[in-house]
Amino acid sequence: MRDEVVADLEWAAEYWPDLIEMRIPGTRRPWRQTELTPEVIAERDERDRIERFERSRLSLGASPAPLDISVLQTVLDLLVQADDLAAQVADLLGYEELPPPGPGEMDARPYLLFVARRVLDVGDELFVEHVARIARTMVDRVAHSLCMVYTGQALDVECPWCHQPDAWRVRELPGGQVAIVCESSVVCEPPTREVGTWWGGRPVWPIQDWERLARHIQAAEERAA
Ligand SMILES: [Zn+2]
Numbered sequence: 029m030r031d032e033v034v035a036d037l038e039w040a041a042e043y044w045p046d047l048i049e050m051r052i053p054g055t056r057r058p059w060r061q062t063e064l065t066p067e068v069i070a071e072r073d074e075r076d077r078i079e080r081f082e083r084s085r086l087s088l089g090a091s092p093a094p095l096d097i098s099v100l101q102t103v104l105d106l107l108v109q110a111d112d113l114a115a116q117v118a119d120l121l122g123y124e125e126l127p128p129p130g131p132g133e134m135d136a137r138p139y140l141l142f143v144a145r146r147v148l149d150v151g152d153e154l155f156v157e158h159v160a161r162i163a164r165t166m167v168d169r170v171a172h173s174l175c176m177v178y179t180g181q182a183l184d185v186e187c188p189w190c191h192q193p194d195a196w197r198v199r200e201l202p203g204g205q206v207a208i209v210c211e212s213s214v215v216c217e218p219p220t221r222e223v224g225t226w227w228g229g230r231p232v233w234p235i236q237d238w239e240r241l242a243r244h245i246q247a248a249e250e251r252a253a
Contacts, residue, residue, distance in 0.1 A: 030148060030156060030160075032160060032163075032164070033144075033147060033148075033156060033159055033160035033163050034144050034147070034148065036160070036163035036164055036166065036167045037140045037141070037143055037144035037147070037159075037163045037166075038140070038141070038144050039167055039170075039236070039239075040106070040110075040136070040140050040163065040166040040167055040170050041136070041137040041140040041141050041144070043170050043171075043174065044135070044136055044137050044140070044170070045137075046174060047099065047102070047103060047170055047173055047174060048103065048134060048135075099173045102169045102170070102172075102173045103134055103136075104134075105169070106136055106166050106169065106170070107129060107134060107135075107136045107139075109162055109166065110136040110139035110140045110143070110166075111126075111128055111129060111136075111139050113139065113143045113147075113159055113162065114126055114138075114139035114140075114142045114143050116155075117142065117143050117146050117147055117150060117159075118142070120150050120152070120155065121146055121149055121150060123146070126138055126139060126142055140166075143159065147159050167235075167236070171206040171235045172200075172204070172206060174198070174206070174235075180197060180198065180199070181197065181198050182194045182195075182196065182197055183196040183197070183198070183208065185245055187210050187212055187216060188244060188245060188248035189210070189216055189217065189218040189222070189231070190210065190212040190214050190215065190216035190217075192210075192212040192213065192214060192216070195210050195211055195212035195213075195216070196208050196209070196210055196211070197209050197211050199232075201227055201232065205234055205235075206234070206235040207224070207225075207227070207232045207233055207234045207235060208232070208233045208235075208238065208241065209227060209230050209231070209232050210230055210231050210232075211230060212230075216230065216231055217231070218231050222244065224237045
């Protein structure tokens with residue numbers, strides 16, 4: 029649970045702009061370099077902090093499309109939760125609190141990343157578990173919002189196993205799991221260790237596996253280049 033809490037918070041932060049900007053998950057964010065050194069993380073922390081003050085790209089008025097009302101509710105709920113958690117962590121560890129979001133400001137990433145970097149320094153195991161539960165709910169809500177908006181969308185990648193372009197779709201599976209499914213017209217059979225699960229004979233990768241999947245795509249593209 030201790031490792032998962034950080035991964036969940038970082039995941040919610042990574043997909044935050046997709047939630048706000050209504051971008052199709054998978055076309056841009058999942059396929060990026062994910063191995064971050066401590067220096068890069070510190071730099072990004074600082075950058076996020078500066079961006080919060082200098083930039084209002086993520087503010088409500090600047091959104092390129094009106095947000096779906098239930099997505100907006102998710103955004104607002106998570107922003108409040110992230111701000112609260114960051115304040116609690118700051119309080120427990122004796123850091124100065126981050127400034128609260130300004131009016132119309134909807135960027136939860138500085139708070140999520142602040143908590144992700146420091147929550148494991150909090151000695152209170154019950155508190156860490158409390159944060160872990162909230163972080164997992166955040167992942168579920170972000171995933172469902174993205175899925176609700178983008179379900180059925182094709183991802184702009186070639187499946188590295190069946191080599192079909194545009195075969196991957198975002199789907200909500202029975203049970204509410206959000207996943208990428210390879211809906212290739214040919215048989216797609218990744219090796220067992222590379223596939224999250226199967227659904228109707230098709231390989232499926234739950235949204236939490238997308239980082240790993242992204243690294244695989246990158247490696248395949250590099251080999252091809
Ligand atoms: Zn495939």
